[in-house]
Amino acid sequence: MSDPRPGLSTAFFTDHYELTMLNAALRDGTADRPCVFEAFARRLPEGRRYGVVGGTGRLIEELERFRFSDDELRFLRDNQVVDADTIAWLERYTFSGDILGYREGELYFPESPILTVRASFAEGVILETLILSILNHDSAIASAAARMISAAQGRPCIEMGSRRTHEEAAVASARAAYLAGFTSTSNLEAGRRHGVPTAGTAAHAFTLLHDSELDAFRSQVDAFGPGTSLLVDTYDVMDGIRNAVAAAGPELGAIRLDSGDLGELAKEARELLDSLGATKTRIIVTSDLDEYAIASLLAAPVDGYGVGTSLVTGSGAPTAGMVYKIVERDGVPVAKKSSGKGSVGGQKTAVRRHSTTGKMTEEVAVIGGEPTPEERDLVLQVPYVQDGEFLPRASLNETRDYHAQQMKTLPREALKLLRGCPILDVDVQYAKGQPA
């Protein structure tokens, strides 16, 4: 679980303009004004009923490493990005404010205040890009993964999309998929860095390396025992299955189908496996699966799904569309009025209510004021950083369990794959005594 980049500064995962804003604010004396920033999504991807917060744990860890070291400062100086006073400020910089937000794995809706940063303008503004990069990417993957898990109705899903996305995004995707319920990943770095269980057996190349398919299968069984999974579609699927059982015997763990009409093939494969006595051999299918393909295979005798491209590209929505906006300055709500992109000023406390059967019924984001005592347990935000101190965080497995519980609070209609509106409309309200 060790991070192979422990000393690496994350401070340069930042847009140039954050430092120029800092520079100008330091010069004019506004840099220390206390501010509140919020990260939220104005809308969900087209047709989605809910979103899943992903990446918060990874983000908080990267924020702990957000420091400007000699190498970063040298670049800023050599390239005249900012002036000498700003460089001196960055050299001394550590975050001293508060960060609170939704738990990782939580469900969210348009306007849900997913992350709140309370800090001076200077300390808050420079975190924008890192916060958004991580939340936008990981939430997009977690949201797609949750729909796949839900479509699979209990059958295991294996993440295998590393080759279809940036090599580091692959690691984050494996982590996000796991928290949303995937059982394992093909990605070794996700195993090492995040403790996600890893899995994998063989590709077509292994069969093609050998003089015959049977040779290849015998070799694999020799190395990993009959419980391994054999990829049977390099030549003819049914011949492949016969070779697989010939090599491993009826104790063969699984076969994998990676092409063709998977539903029909799975039925034929099941019949053939049963006729050969391999009644417990599982059938794993892969090949451009998404949540719709997973759902369409529910009637087929499939025991597990391997999902690649569509998972790591967010199944049509590769980014979650979150933004990071200043909502208060000197205790006063502020908001831009830009056409179609306006925001609502004021720090928001989010409360979610449920029916007696445990299904979510409403989410309210209250501006100003403290939650009442009976509301306090319903508040969705938890503290991550207090006065610059990074608090203990949930483990990835705790996050995964929390997410699984939250999925049960969704009304049934939210779990259908049909396109629709977000299942909750966040109601932004002003607390009593606050100006509207």
Place this chain on the structure above:
Amino acid sequence: MSDPRPGLSTAFFTDHYELTMLNAALRDGTADRPCVFEAFARRLPEGRRYGVVGGTGRLIEELERFRFSDDELRFLRDNQVVDADTIAWLERYTFSGDILGYREGELYFPESPILTVRASFAEGVILETLILSILNHDSAIASAAARMISAAQGRPCIEMGSRRTHEEAAVASARAAYLAGFTSTSNLEAGRRHGVPTAGTAAHAFTLLHDSELDAFRSQVDAFGPGTSLLVDTYDVMDGIRNAVAAAGPELGAIRLDSGDLGELAKEARELLDSLGATKTRIIVTSDLDEYAIASLLAAPVDGYGVGTSLVTGSGAPTAGMVYKIVERDGVPVAKKSSGKGSVGGQKTAVRRHSTTGKMTEEVAVIGGEPTPEERDLVLQVPYVQDGEFLPRASLNETRDYHAQQMKTLPREALKLLRGCPILDVDVQYAKGQPA
């Protein structure tokens, strides 16, 4: 330009199954069989006329750091991914084969053999995931970027999508956009690591921090001079422009419009700026632009485009769909027959021919045999690694220039944004004297 991760091993950006295949092949004695692997795309994203090879330079650098150190070996041992003999092999591993391929920035088509690895099965098979992750991601971004540059018809494009993708993918995206012709990026790490020019001035938060828009603009001009770019749409755009000229005078460098009907606003803004004497002030537009929006603004008085989300998500095609397949073993062409996913066996030498006016007319991938002397200059593949030795590489700026030249070889119809078929159909042929 220093890489902040110089010592970091890239060996774990790898799928579990590559190591289990290695394990089984080491046990059965096939691991040393000489093989050829090729990376190629079976098709282009729907409607695209050409693809742009991105990431090769980054890939070769990461392959140089593909070593199994104690930390990786410990994980493999502790998690029983492979046996002790395999761990001993990995400990000694360095790549000793050949890698050749298309130049970075080159154009490609379905079946173009973009990267070729000649090595033992063992040495070649474990590189699959890293090769595909980098080529699939960076080529997707470079391909989208090239269409945007082409749509912009000479107006500068600025990359500003970091916040919409994974924090490391953001750095690679900025690099890929630059090689395809973008002038600069918002991403500081891309500036440091790859030497991409960085740019940026201010967000709406900077205006909202101040007591008035005019205060904010005066502060920015005070810090960066009148040549800066002022974001004028926080409240009312035309008032914003008046404030901008009041703060910077007619020497104001640029205004930025980030919302609303950009075409109409740009016209009104141009008239107002001119009437205020700011005739040389440029108008930069941003806000969910893609190649189509860029093209639709050609008639408007726009001087530059900032592109974010659609660039870093590949404008609808976030991954290039490349695969990495074994095509020869022991000098014999091999290919799988899987339904709809078959491949053509045999190492391919790619030759591209042009008309007398310099437009590409055909691409041939010849299996077996050497190119004739007159063909040798037309071969698209260049060596990257020879007998394990990593050869000197083109700089990013050389790659960018090479790409710009190649774009001129596309027939005019390929530069239209209309959906169509790939402009070249790669003709896979057998050399004379080779069995078909």
